[in-house]
Amino acid sequence: MPRNELPIVTRLSPEGRARFDRAAKAHCFPAGQVAIVKGEAITGAYIVETGRLRVFSLSKEGCEATLYTIAPGETCVLAINSLFSAVPYPGHVVAEETTRILYVPGETWRALFRTESEIQNLTLKALSVAVMRLMHELESLHGRSVRNRLADLLIARRAADGSVRMTQAKIAAELGTAREVVARCLVDWSQRGIVECHRGLIRIIDPAYFSSNASLCEPTAMMPALD
Amino acid sequence: MPRNELPIVTRLSPEGRARFDRAAKAHCFPAGQVAIVKGEAITGAYIVETGRLRVFSLSKEGCEATLYTIAPGETCVLAINSLFSAVPYPGHVVAEETTRILYVPGETWRALFRTESEIQNLTLKALSVAVMRLMHELESLHGRSVRNRLADLLIARRAADGSVRMTQAKIAAELGTAREVVARCLVDWSQRGIVECHRGLIRIIDPAYFSSNASLCEPTAMMPALD
DNA sequence: CGCGCACTGTAACTTTGGTTACAGAACTTC
């Protein structure tokens, strides 16, 4: 999603847009790079143009837990959060792929928030979506087995051809479980012809099998436009 | 917190306040009453004056999971969420104690949001606090044992004298676990002189024992004033 | 082409926590 197509840019008032353009800076994170470390002070908001950022928490024991990911066109709520409240950033952020972002200094964002309804909307929407996703995640985390959550992840991350390019280790880290547990499920499913496993690649053969657990596949779908 | 002391009321502009007063309605839920059922459409925001509302999700299997509680002076984010986005309310709400609320129609809230910075702040703050709490909850849910989460709950809910007036069944429901598991922990702790158990009452004898896990005791503490 | 590395497959074991089942204690109400 190139800069000039971002709704946030196109829907601003002319003055707002000028101000936005003056202040916003593009930045690019290579795949795998750590963007923010937990506790870091945040000085601005950022909007993902291309790629994907992953936000996760890391307990002392090194156990990772993905909170959610930020797709193109979305902003990081936590940053917005920190922006309006001076709380340090409560999670780690890493670029999952090569990711281009647009950085907007906090000062600019806050100023635009007071007058630009598009910025108000985007801010509210980002927070609302985050609340929804976190609730969903929370709900799934104690009501559902690792199996179910793995199924969700595969469905949510599959490409058009039904393939998911992730190693089992990465998947396990995202789900906050052990690689062996992921392997157990995948072996079981592949024996039953539901998926095919290759090195760094899982292909979903029978998506219908997972359909009962379908959820969060289209995160934006549960969040109609504001206003 | 009586109506005239609510910051949201006192800090409005005179016109805003007049509008607010015209539209806001007081309502009272007796203890245990269901306030909102999941999926219900929301027509307004509400602010808790006294008492406490509990928001939880309920899976098909009847497994309950407390998402968070709303204390006096706070508003329900989910309602605000629904208010600005027309998503149905994603959880159940029940009054834990007799709870007085102030109901503000969505129309009024949205109108005030455009002009009253206090309403903007309250809205943002409510959403931000919710995001923080949910993240915290999420983090604790997979990184930590039931023991730890129970310790957190006891610390967070204790009265000034260290007593917690809840039945084990209620605690278990909040933690999304079984009563027996709660009993196991409590028996263990009471044998070691850390707590005392009575019917409907747990007294914390040695709070220092829990101090290492202290967290979320003062949820508002992590959310400094906006602006 | 073969060496090493990163990833996957597999098994046995342990821990945690949910389930079932019931006994007894405390409060409530008639």
Added chain:
DNA sequence: GAAGTTCTGTAACCAAAGTTACAGTGCGCG
């Protein structure tokens, strides 16, 4: 104060998933 209800205490059992340990396999690179 007897009966019923609600809450707590306890034990045995079971399932899910985390842990440990290692064997096999595809892949890249020299």
